[in-house]
Amino acid sequence: MTKRIIRMLPYIVLIIWFLIVVFPLFWTVVTSFKSPIDVFRGPKYMPFIDFKPSLKAWNNMFVRDRQQILVPLINSIIIVSTSTFLAVAIGAMASYSLSRFTFKLGRFSNKDLAFWIISQRFIPPIAIIIPVLIMFRVLRLLDTRLGMIIVYTAFNLPFVIWLMRDYFDSVPQDIEEAAMVDGCSRLATFVRIVLPLAFPGLIVSFLFSFVMAWNEFFFALILTFQKAQTIPLLIAGQSTQRGVEWWNISAMAIITILPALIITLILQRRLVSGLTLGAIK
């Protein structure tokens, strides 16, 4: 009997962890279909059985509060997609350069340069945010989409450079050399030959950076007030405006996490291999 339990233990743990991962998501979905009274009557789990589902929250979302939600949503889409595109483009170039050429600056070489770049990710935002705030105030970039695009490009660059290096290292150099012998310039070779070969890496970098920027909260909290507000800020502000309306927040939370959820499911194994590749090094 004890032996059987021990043999079953891994499955039990897996099932429990599965529930821990999935249940909060289920709860959010269920809550978004509750009317206020069903939220405050204590935990109700099953729609139709425990409570009568209501579309109130979703109706609020798409009709009553449409304007209030649409502006941050559009901001988020524009800011995040533009900055991600820029980060991948600029990052891929830098990463290619680090993978193909040798840099020497006194005692420092490529490895140190790469380490310096990745170490940027470890700087706590609070240590740079005040000067950035002052800089943005002077340049009139506060609360603008352009400002946020610049910030998020910088935010994602280290990650892209770090991730793309592995992909560029694995692209054979002979093809490039052949192209250059045929008179192709460096830039043309890069765009027409190297980038297509490193395409899987570009996709992983793009989607992952997209999610990181989409989820970012702290920079947006400090550098935007209203006009350029992003979705995470809209959510974070919910508890103060009208008291906590859980049904509305749940609907909003679902819309917020949906892009990331879809991206995770699309990427699946690519993400597993792409991210872990870097993590072991």
Add this chain to the structure above:
Amino acid sequence: MFLRHIKAKHLFLLPAVLILLSFSIFPLIASLVLSFSSFSLAQVEQRLTFVGLANYTKLFTDARFLFSLKNTFMYVFLGAGLQYVLGLFLAMLIYEETIANRAYRVIFLIPMMLTPVAISYTWRMMFHETYGPVNHILSLLGIPGVPWLSSIKVALLSVMLVDAWQWTPFVMLALLAGRMSISREYYDAAGVDGASKLQTFAYITFPILIPVSLTVILIRSIEIAKIVDIIYVMTGGGPGISTESLTMYGYITGLKRFNLGYASALAYTLLVIIMVFGFLFLRLRGRLE
């Protein structure tokens, strides 16, 4: 040809370096200068005055700062520890290439991709003492309700649990990759010698995973040291200041009270702690390799 070569090489790298310089080196220098001065946006007259080490000496007599420092350390040590143990355990359960395991990997990955502020609301609902499901489920199991967010003693733990919910997948992924890259031969040899599963783990798997483990613990520790969004939504630093982290306190002093010099000194202290921590870790890892 040679000249063109040089040009391309630098041109490719230049934009990235310029952006990183303007968002790290420049602000870091400015922060350092600020941390030695008194500069408040709240005053009518905005002037930068050099005050030497005053901000730093004040910091170490500021009870609230010391408390948030202690909280941050708690988040880092308990959180990274919990995430590592859980992540390692899960990775060991799903490393084999089966269809079920592939499904588990994808599902287990989901939390780390979700927006922290949104997830924090979800958990605030889950942990609600009267209408949240967590206490309800515990009561069905005969366990008395826990004051997740209202007790000074438990709230910090709750924040840490949510961070663990979100980031254990990351640890799991890294260790999973590490486990999958270990050659089968070791295990075949261990099997011939009649080693038990626990022995194989203790003498083969775990020692090989040490470098990956150190890296992943370092990454998580640094990330947790910056914790703010979960706290902002779940507890707002409360009850009282019981869940306040350094970043949260820095945000309050710098961006709510506009005490920029003092907030910069606080941020720099955090930065130095992270740097020292990272350096020691890398040294340790270097020695083990």
